[in-house]
Amino acid sequence: MKGELLRFTTAGSVDDGKSTLIGRLLYDSKSIFQDQLAAIENTSKKKGLDEIDFSLLTDGLKDEREQGITIDVAYRYFNTPNRKFIIADTPGHIQYTRNMVTGASTANAALILIDARNGVIEQTKRHSYIASLLQIPHVLVCINKMDLVNYEKGAFEKIKEQYKDFAAKLDIQDFKFIPISALKGDNVVNRSKNMEWYNGPTLLHSLENIPVANDLNHIDFRFAVQTVLRPHTDEYHDYRGYAGRISSGILRIGDQVTALPSQMQSRVKKIHCAHLELQEAYAPQSISIELEDDIDISRGDMVVKTTNQPQNSQEIDAMICWMGENPMQLNGKYSIQHTSRSGRAIIKEIVYVVDLNELKRIEGKTTMEKNGIARIKIKTTTPLFFDSYRTNRNTGSFILIDETNFNTVGAGMII
Amino acid sequence: MSYRLEHLEELEAESIFVLREAFAQFENPCILFSGGKDSIVVTHLAVKAFYPAKIPFPLVHIDTGHNFDETIAFRDELVQKIGAQLVIGSVQEAIDNGLAQDEKGVHATRNTAQIPTLIDTIEKNQFDAAMGGARRDEEKARAKERFFSHRDDFGQWDPKNQRPELWNLFNGKKKFGEHFRVFPISNWTEMDIWEYIKKEKIALPSLYFSHEREVIRRGGTILANSPFITLKPNEKVTTEIVRFRTIGDLTITGAVESEASTLDHIIAEVAAARETERGNRADDQRSEAAMEERKKEGYF
Numbered sequence: 001m002k003g004e005l006l007r008f009t010t011a012g013s014v015d016d017g018k019s020t021l022i023g024r025l026l027y028d029s030k031s032i033f034q035d036q037l038a039a040i041e042n043t044s045k046k047k048g049l050d051e052i053d054f055s056l057l058t059d060g061l062k063d064e065r066e067q068g069i070t071i072d073v074a075y076r077y078f079n080t081p082n083r084k085f086i087i088a089d090t091p092g093h094i095q096y097t098r099n100m101v102t103g104a105s106t107a108n109a110a111l112i113l114i115d116a117r118n119g120v121i122e123q124t125k126r127h128s129y130i131a132s133l134l135q136i137p138h139v140l141v142c143i144n145k146m147d148l149v150n151y152e153k154g155a156f157e158k159i160k161e162q163y164k165d166f167a168a169k170l171d172i173q174d175f176k177f178i179p180i181s182a183l184k185g186d187n188v189v190n191r192s193k194n195m196e197w198y199n200g201p202t203l204l205h206s207l208e209n210i211p212v213a214n215d216l217n218h219i220d221f222r223f224a225v226q227t228v229l230r231p232h233t234d235e236y237h238d239y240r241g242y243a244g245r246i247s248s249g250i251l252r253i254g255d256q257v258t259a260l261p262s263q264m265q266s267r268v269k270k271i272h273c274a275h276l277e278l279q280e281a282y283a284p285q286s287i288s289i290e291l292e293d294d295i296d297i298s299r300g301d302m303v304v305k306t307t308n309q310p311q312n313s314q315e316i317d318a319m320i321c322w323m324g325e326n327p328m329q330l331n332g333k334y335s336i337q338h339t340s341r342s343g344r345a346i347i348k349e350i351v352y353v354v355d356l357n358e359l360k361r362i363e364g365k366t367t368m369e370k371n372g373i374a375r376i377k378i379k380t381t382t383p384l385f386f387d388s389y390r391t392n393r394n395t396g397s398f399i400l401i402d403e404t405n406f407n408t409v410g411a412g413m414i415i
Numbered sequence: 416m417s418y419r420l421e422h423l424e425e426l427e428a429e430s431i432f433v434l435r436e437a438f439a440q441f442e443n444p445c446i447l448f449s450g451g452k453d454s455i456v457v458t459h460l461a462v463k464a465f466y467p468a469k470i471p472f473p474l475v476h477i478d479t480g481h482n483f484d485e486t487i488a489f490r491d492e493l494v495q496k497i498g499a500q501l502v503i504g505s506v507q508e509a510i511d512n513g514l515a516q517d518e519k520g521v522h523a524t525r526n527t528a529q530i531p532t533l534i535d536t537i538e539k540n541q542f543d544a545a546m547g548g549a550r551r552d553e554e555k556a557r558a559k560e561r562f563f564s565h566r567d568d569f570g571q572w573d574p575k576n577q578r579p580e581l582w583n584l585f586n587g588k589k590k591f592g593e594h595f596r597v598f599p600i601s602n603w604t605e606m607d608i609w610e611y612i613k614k615e616k617i618a619l620p621s622l623y624f625s626h627e628r629e630v631i632r633r634g635g636t637i638l639a640n641s642p643f644i645t646l647k648p649n650e651k652v653t654t655e656i657v658r659f660r661t662i663g664d665l666t667i668t669g670a671v672e673s674e675a676s677t678l679d680h681i682i683a684e685v686a687a688a689r690e691t692e693r694g695n696r697a698d699d700q701r702s703e704a705a706m707e708e709r710k711k712e713g714y715f
């Protein structure tokens with residue numbers, strides 16, 4: 001099987017049909033195994049259902065099975081002859097903004113579910129805001145349960161207009177609308193016979209044709225060094241390979257590069273991918289680089305092209321989503337991890353907190369609870385080499401870590 | 416030139432990134448090596464991640480004493496070839512020392528006895544991260560597992576208290592006595608593994624390919640005949656053409672009837688598969704939530 005990898009996330013409020021939709025995608029694309037099917041058929045019968053409840057497929061942990069809701073990010077896999085898909089399945093419940101942000105952080109696309117009977121609701125706005133904040137390049141708005149509105153075009157068009165109205169205020173590059181019935185299978189994998197008025201692609205067809213590679217930043221070469229390979233053998237006596245994964249851009253042999261923070265310059269002598277030598281390499285490859293000159297580079301340093309450098313500062317403006325049990329505090333101190341670099345950071349200012357219901361700014365706050373989103377200013381103990389999150393998801397993101405229990409408490413996006 | 420990666424290349428790049436993070440963030444990480452294809456792939460990726468330097472992780476084998484001979488021979492050969500250090504945690508020893516208990520009866524396995532042995536081996540060798548070949552597609556309870564999975568000082572996994580993993584930023588910070596499990600191939604599926612093995616020409620134990628073997632049919636499972644298995648009154652030993660889809664303990668790993676003798680045959684078989692690979696492991700069938708319970712106790 002050839003083809004690229006597409007990572008997508010799913011969001012919808014409880015009972016919009018998210019689990020059913022994922023189950024349907026897996027089932028119709030023939031990604032369910034016999035023993036899995038047998039297990040859910042069994043459970044469906046036990047629950048006294050007539051049809052197979054596909055939502056059981058995506059049910060994870062036992063506690064949740066008992067509660068009957070999903071409460072964390074779960075990853076699912078399926079593939080078609082054209083592509084491999086990774087679904088980050090996140091719950092729609094209000095308190096779990098943290099999970100959607102987590103799932104969205106690595107996603108190329110987001111599926112947002114809307115119940116055709118209810119139209120755009122607060123949850124829809126919240127999910128779309130997060131998709132926009134996390135800069136998910138493609139949003140597929142699935143208007144579900146079309147069977148319950150007689151597959152009417154009018155119902156679909158009305159919701160589409162509603163959505164467009166409020167999405168105009170967001171920063172989503174590409175969104176599409178698909179009328180579906182997850183339960184009956186209309187327009188999920190197979191084209192619906194009940195909605196002849198819809199000429200667009202099915203959900204699966206859309207997922208198969210989203211341009212993944214185009215979303216990567218191929219312009220600004222950024223390479224965060226993870227570790228230095230020093231074989232200490234006779235054969236590789238003076239070998240120093242700077243190992244890392246290319247965050248963005250393209251590197252070629254002979255390129256003039258600068259190491260940060262030292263500002264030392266050199267040229268690329270060799271590019272290795274394990275035992276292979278490459279002429280050029282690009283994101284998101286994991287490689288190691290040898291330079292012409294023996295300059296001092298270690299973990300946390302960044303190699304960039306001399307003519308195209310990132311910002312370099314200890315004072316950073318960012319949006320942050322809070323995930324810690326203890327509220328974020330003005331002047332609070334946290335560990336920060338950004339690319340392979342770590343240090344400490346202090347929250348210098350909470351510019352505003354986002355009211356997720358009204359999508360409005362609230363100023364004058366000095367703390368923020370779990371699942372809150374705010375614009376902040378931080379100061380770090382060590383300079384960071386970064387780009388805006390909008391231009392570069394890898395060098396524009398960071399996490400904050402609680403210094404007492406070491407939990408990841410904040411997800412930051414640099415402005 | 417189009418600057419895009421095919422999915423196996425991207426998965427490889429991601430796994431190498433995770434292995435290098437583990438090396439950089441932990442003081443004493445190891446690879447849990449079971450002799451199965453997944454841990455063989457992890458080891459292969461680790462060799463690639465640090466080439467031309469030597470693989471910087473010891474391989475840890477939790478030896479139940481109920482191994483297939485082929486697994487042990489393969490393990491020893493691989494360790495020699497890549498120049499890695501081998502650490503063995505013996506379940507028999509743990510039983511003898513009273514750390515673990517041997518199960519009795521026809522359904523006896525040493526699966527639960529592996530847990531205290533593993534935790535003891537980790538503690539004795541002061542490993543602060545143990546990398547394994549678990550994949551999220553294997554089993555429901557694993558779908559939520561992190562790349563860096565935090566364990567408390569009793570080696571326990573708390574599904575409610577896992578750190579969120581954002582972007583490619585892995586948080587390996589921990590308190591004294593705590594450790595991590597790291598899963599570099601979390602995002603691979605069984606098919607990805609097989610295709611990669613073929614692409615990279617990775618050697619595997621012969622058990623994966625079809626061969627003639629003495630077996631016992633028990634319930635829906637085909638078990639290898641061995642001195643460690645107790646026959647029930649109505650059971651008999653037969654000779655069949657089988658292969659194994661996963662490799663674990665002799666007493667629990669189910670074989671499948673198969674003529675697949677090459678990687679291409681296996682890939683075709685996997686593509687047409689009607690059962691997930693863990694589907695024929697006797698240990699998972701004990702209860703639907705079996706895996707989850709074992710994970711909480713510190714199973715891989």
Ligand SMILES: Nc1nc2c(ncn2[C@@H]2O[C@H](COP(=O)(O)OP(=O)(O)O)[C@@H](O)[C@H]2O)c(=O)[nH]1
Pocket residue numbers: 012013014015016017018019020021055144145146147148180181182183184
């Ligand atoms: N009629 C109809 N019912 C649906 C559809 N999709 C989901 N449902 C039902 O809506 C309920 C909630 O679905 P579920 O997938 O569990 O929702 P989730 O909470 O978003 O995961 C279940 O009873 C489903 O059978 C649909 O397209 N049409």
